[in-house]
Amino acid sequence: MGRTIIDLKDIYKRFYIGTPNELEVLHGISLQVMEGEFVSIVGASGSGKSTLMNIIGALDRPTEGSYTLDGVNVIAAKDAELSQIRNRKIGFVFQTYNLISKTNAIKNVELPMLYAGIPGKQRIARAGELLELVGMQDRMKHLPEELSGGQKQRVAIARAMANDPAIILADEPTGALDSTTGRLVMDLFHKLHDEEGKTIVLITHSPELAEETERIVTIKDGNILGERKGTGR
Amino acid sequence: MIYENIRLAVFSLKANKMRALLTMLGIIIGIGSVIAIMTVGDSVTATVTESMSSLGANNITVTLEEREDADADDESVQMGMDWGSSDEDAKQPSQEDYITTEMLRQMKDALGSSIKAYSISEQVGAGQIQQEADGATAEVSVKGTSLGYFLANDMNLVQGSFFSEDELQNGAMVALLSEKALDDLFDGDVTKAVGSTVNLAIDNKYYNFIIEGVYEESDDATQNMYAMFMNHHATDLYIPLKTAQEINHSSGYQTLTVVVDPNENPDQVAAQIESFFANIYRNNRDFEVSAMSMASMVSIMETMMDTITTAIALIGGIALVVGGIGVMNIMLVSITERTREIGTRKALGAPNSSIRVQFIIESIVICLIGGAIGILIGCIGGIAAANYIGASAVPSVKSILISLGFSMAIGVFFGYYPANKAAKLNPIDALRYE
Ligand SMILES: Nc1ncnc2c1ncn2[C@@H]1O[C@H](COP(=O)(O)OP(=O)(O)OP(=O)(O)O)[C@@H](O)[C@H]1O
Ligand SMILES: [Mg+2]
Numbered sequence: 114m115g116r117t118i119i120d121l122k123d124i125y126k127r128f129y130i131g132t133p134n135e136l137e138v139l140h141g142i143s144l145q146v147m148e149g150e151f152v153s154i155v156g157a158s159g160s161g162k163s164t165l166m167n168i169i170g171a172l173d174r175p176t177e178g179s180y181t182l183d184g185v186n187v188i189a190a191k192d193a194e195l196s197q198i199r200n201r202k203i204g205f206v207f208q209t210y211n212l213i214s215k216t217n218a219i220k221n222v223e224l225p226m227l228y229a230g231i232p233g234k235q236r237i238a239r240a241g242e243l244l245e246l247v248g249m250q251d252r253m254k255h256l257p258e259e260l261s262g263g264q265k266q267r268v269a270i271a272r273a274m275a276n277d278p279a280i281i282l283a284d285e286p287t288g289a290l291d292s293t294t295g296r297l298v299m300d301l302f303h304k305l306h307d308e309e310g311k312t313i314v315l316i317t318h319s320p321e322l323a324e325e326t327e328r329i330v331t332i333k334d335g336n337i338l339g340e341r342k343g344t345g346r
Numbered sequence: 347m348i349y350e351n352i353r354l355a356v357f358s359l360k361a362n363k364m365r366a367l368l369t370m371l372g373i374i375i376g377i378g379s380v381i382a383i384m385t386v387g388d389s390v391t392a393t394v395t396e397s398m399s400s401l402g403a404n405n406i407t408v409t410l411e412e413r414e415d416a417d418a419d420d421e422s423v424q425m426g427m428d429w430g431s432s433d434e435d436a437k438q439p440s441q442e443d444y445i446t447t448e449m450l451r452q453m454k455d456a457l458g459s460s461i462k463a464y465s466i467s468e469q470v471g472a473g474q475i476q477q478e479a480d481g482a483t484a485e486v487s488v489k490g491t492s493l494g495y496f497l498a499n500d501m502n503l504v505q506g507s508f509f510s511e512d513e514l515q516n517g518a519m520v521a522l523l524s525e526k527a528l529d530d531l532f533d534g535d536v537t538k539a540v541g542s543t544v545n546l547a548i549d550n551k552y553y554n555f556i557i558e559g560v561y562e563e564s565d566d567a568t569q570n571m572y573a574m575f576m577n578h579h580a581t582d583l584y585i586p587l588k589t590a591q592e593i594n595h596s597s598g599y600q601t602l603t604v605v606v607d608p609n610e611n612p613d614q615v616a617a618q619i620e621s622f623f624a625n626i627y628r629n630n631r632d633f634e635v636s637a638m639s640m641a642s643m644v645s646i647m648e649t650m651m652d653t654i655t656t657a658i659a660l661i662g663g664i665a666l667v668v669g670g671i672g673v674m675n676i677m678l679v680s681i682t683e684r685t686r687e688i689g690t691r692k693a694l695g696a697p698n699s700s701i702r703v704q705f706i707i708e709s710i711v712i713c714l715i716g717g718a719i720g721i722l723i724g725c726i727g728g729i730a731a732a733n734y735i736g737a738s739a740v741p742s743v744k745s746i747l748i749s750l751g752f753s754m755a756i757g758v759f760f761g762y763y764p765a766n767k768a769a770k771l772n773p774i775d776a777l778r779y780e
Contacts, residue, residue: 167774170693172692172693172773172774172777173773173774192698193697193698196692196695196696196697196698197695197697198695199692199693199694199695200694200695200696201695205693205694207690207777211686211689211690211693211777212690213687213690213691214687215354215357215358215361216354216357224691224694225694225695227350228691228694228695228696228697228700229695272694276695
């Protein structure tokens, strides 16, 4: 396989809850993800998966360690640069969808492009294509409150794809869905991986879904316990 | 981007209509009162200036007044409440204090041709007149007048005649009725009114007057305003000056109007009249005579209007500040409610500046809508109030533009802090917010 796109070395994350209490959540994690890889992260609740994911997504900074994302040193980046990294290189999919309320599906998908400064016509065209890709072309003008959980998640995936990011980060995207709908969403990730060649990092509590990915990384109490190959379908 | 933000702001306002309206209330009241008062103030000032230049610009009002230094030791003066309490302990002028006919003759000699005429009137009081035939009544304010009074006030008769020299000299029991009183007493029938007898009740005394004429009521705005401020809605019933003096048991005058020759400077003549009387009254400890031209009265009125306008504008300004604080408060609430949305936007790559702009625009939209409603209410209120006084009013475009600018400035000023707070939220904290 090709080049390393995510390169984490000795990442520590500590939270300070009042001066004497220091809570170390990540104890020196090192992880590399190759371009085009489909990786899943599994582990018990509270083990630090989301914390790690937020660092990978440039939403949070590690307390210690080095992180290079697609050749960019994230640790040294200023806040303004971080928002640009999030905008161009990363697509987020959340467990709770996090669509902007009172804003219809197509506008939600347009949002990352709006922040990227892409002109209106182009935005609408691309958002339409993406909604078609996730099978939501009939619900473009619907508000989030008019959509089911699975439909919302498909819109959210389309939104994550908006600026054609290098990686898609999904934190328990099927966590709030039943197994059938979860299956549908998972198929969508496979489609993005197989057809669009996206690098995907997925956190999941479902062993079956994790098994379908190319590599399974297990985290326990802030350390990488081990990793193994998945079936990759 | 800007358009998107405006659309979003309007959306979130629509979602919380009642809250938005309450938030805007301060802005509405502030802008509304400022616009209303500016509209009324402008029209009053314009009307006063206009009526001054058309009529009465050459009039000087001469008044017998209590000397300001006469009761300098008086407590009320020391307390600075002179004007508030002066009614109670004001000295009544006695017969020897009044301005006499003899003084006026001397004044005319001294000032010569600069005086065209003088008009004298003496207030008898408010009373009720009753028509003899069917008992219909009207409220009137009874005023004794000289012939010059009708000249000075540019008055016309609908029917009948002014008082004759004889009637003026002898103090005849004749009267001139206003059109309003005519409506009340005679159903507007002029021919029936002239020559008939009315009964006047004043201070529990009764007098019979023969109606000699009916005068045209001026709809002069200044006069209407005066009537409103003085809470004096009854129309005047004019009787000969001498008759009034007999009813009042007085022999002199308290006030008169001097009509100045148009070629003379009224202020100069007023000063001359004042110094003329100062000489006569130099030994009078309690009273003096003041003379004031219409022009200086108008300028006093204008200063007064300016003061009132400034005061109300200030109150409006305070309402605006309070309104602005309300907007800031609601923006803080809205930002707290939408913390997760802010987190999501940041996760999608929104730079801090665009979050800041989003919320500042929302705050500006609230303030501008409030300002626009305020301007609308202010214009309607101002025009209505001006019409009530009898002046025509046009809200000034300048004050509307200034108000809009001001609303926008308030939006920016009071929206900046909450917007900045939103912009600086840590993305993770915002996303994890419950
Ligand atoms: N902002 C924070 N302040 C303090 N402690 C935090 C903070 N964020 C996370 N933690 C702690 O870090 C630990 C790991 O949390 P994290 O959300 O990464 O777990 P997780 O593996 O994603 O769990 P789950 O599977 O339930 O989502 C937890 O013990 C949590 O209490
Ligand atoms: Mg988690």
